[in-house]
Amino acid sequence: MRPQRKIGLVLLMMTLILAACGGGQSSNQTGSGSSTSEEKVKLTVWHNFAGDDLRAQTVRSFIDQFAAEHPEVTLDAQAIPTDGYRQRLSTVAAANEMPDVFLVYAGSQSAEFHQANLIQPITEILDAHPEWRDSFLDGAFDPYEFEEGQFYSAPIAMSATSMLFYNKALFEQHNVEVPTTWDELMTAINTFNDNGVTPIALGNKAPWVAQSTIIGAIADRVTGTDWFVNAVAQQGAKFTDPEFIEALGYFKQLVDNNAFQEGANSIDNTQAEQYFIQGNAAMMISGAWTLTNLAASATEEQMKDIEVTVVPAIPEGRGEANTITGGAGGGMALSSRTEGKAKELALELIYTMSGPEAQKAIAESNSMVMYDTEIDESKVTPLYYKAFNLVKSSGITPVYDAYLSAEAAEVINNGLQEIMMGGSVEEVAQRLQDAQARSATP
Structure with missing residues (x-):
């Protein structure tokens, strides 16, 4: 082989290798703002549905559903036992390292996170699904409306x-x-x-x-x-x-x-x-x-x-x-640091976990929801069915x-x-x- 041809082949191979390396870079952002590879978006979700009860299993099934429907997402889902959940959140809150999506309690906890600028509104996903938004019971959004018309969570539980x-x-x-x-x-x-x-x-x-x-x-x-x-x-x-x-x-x-x-x-x-x-x-x-x-x-x-x-x-x-x-119980909140494509997908995750299908399924796990849904009487205890309709x-x-x-x-x-x-x-x-x-x- 002539030297010129050999040099040309080497240059061609180097060009292809460099192109391949460059093609693997993604501009998609993770929840914390760093780049990922292979166009994957990393999301973290924390919640306290860690038990074997039917409600916990139901909530986790909707997280699994989201993961299956979004192969472009690398989902880090952590189920943290209730006894330690508040402390875990407090720890990451102090360091401003909140997960992208996390269960937050109505009342003082969500108010403190808002005052510390740790959460951002989810109003846009509610407005994108007006029939869902309008089916919540009166007062459902009151603990999460920190500015008029801006809502920071959609409750998946009712107290x-x-x-x-x-x-x-x-x-x-x-x-x-x-x-x-x-x-x-x-x-x-x-x-x-x-x-x-x-x-x-x-x-x-x-x-x-x-x-x-x-x-x-x-x-x-x-x-x-x-x-x-x-x-x-x-x-x-x-x-x-x-x-x-x-x-x-x-x-x-x-x-x-x-x-x-x-x-x-x-x-x-x-x-x-x-x-x-x-x-x-x-x-x-x-x-x-x-x-x-x-x-x-x-x-x-x-x-x-x-x-x-x-x-x-x-x-x-x-x-x-x-x-x-x-009143409203806990709901999924969105970290103020989650932006871009990660925010778009995080909002979809919140909808999956608290949308109409999830509200019905959670209610049918014998758990109260602050949402007007019809439940299958055969899937719940008779006493729960009576109580659910009483509350409504x-x-x-x-x-x-x-x-x-x-x-x-x-x-x-x-x-x-x-x-x-x-x-x-x-x-x-x-x-x-x-x-x-x-x-x-x-």
Whole structure:
């Protein structure tokens, strides 16, 4: 071979090698802004659906679905156990290294992330699917609307904390009407006590229970929601106002009439659920978690007698009657650092995890969603089906500890325990007011 030809072949080979190396570079961005190869976009998603329960499996299946539908994405999905999830998020938040998509809780956590500029709106994906956006229940976006018309998450869960569960067999046996008013509730309590049946099961060892399940429902019926919102903000309302003293008085009325079993402050919520399902109590005021717990622990024979309704109305109260305390639960948020193609795909992932198909599937895993969907009755427990439709037809009012400062929430939690042991309503109200005032003072 002549030298010139040999040199030409070498040059040609070098050109092809360089072209091949250059062709492997991609301009696509990862969630953190670095380049990838082979036109792959890297996304990270964190959530706390790490268990083997049906809801966790359902949520993870939609992440898998997204991965299958998007081979151009390298998806790093981390299921972090609930107990450690908040701490993991706090750690990466402090370093401004949030995952692209992550489960965020409604309330103080999402508000803190917004204030720290760690999340960005997902409004564009909601606007791209208006039928989906408009099918959420009233108030679903309230905890995630930090600027008017800008939404930072679409909830995939709902917190419903004050449903009235009752044992219809016990009501029929003792000829008691299911109460719809406070007077009817007191009549039922007195009748069950006279017949040796605990009226209302309560496990308040962890003191959030009475606050989350009972006082919010009672107080809203007395004061109305607007008063509570103003009291939280310390703008024109205080927790020492007569209406809140009256609301605490209704709770004390339950205590004074032996509505709860003896030692309610020394047993936990799970023990109270078992006490109720075994037929020792006629009623239990509790949240959606009880639906899951009873489905897992109660027999079919026990479950057939359990019905669900709302806490009774209170006469001349400012609040509405047909309501349940609760609101939007957790939803998927988008890191403020995710941009370009990664952002586009991250929004698609959020839609996959919280769109109509996912909302229906999560609801059919016996989990409450803040979304108006029809569910297949054969896929859920009968009690859950009744509760799901009850929630859809009821108004939603605030859970106290979702809005109070951490200090004030602790005060009302412990204060309700004190009232159950004979403590002063007025003193609890004053301490609550003092604590919330401290948090509201700049």
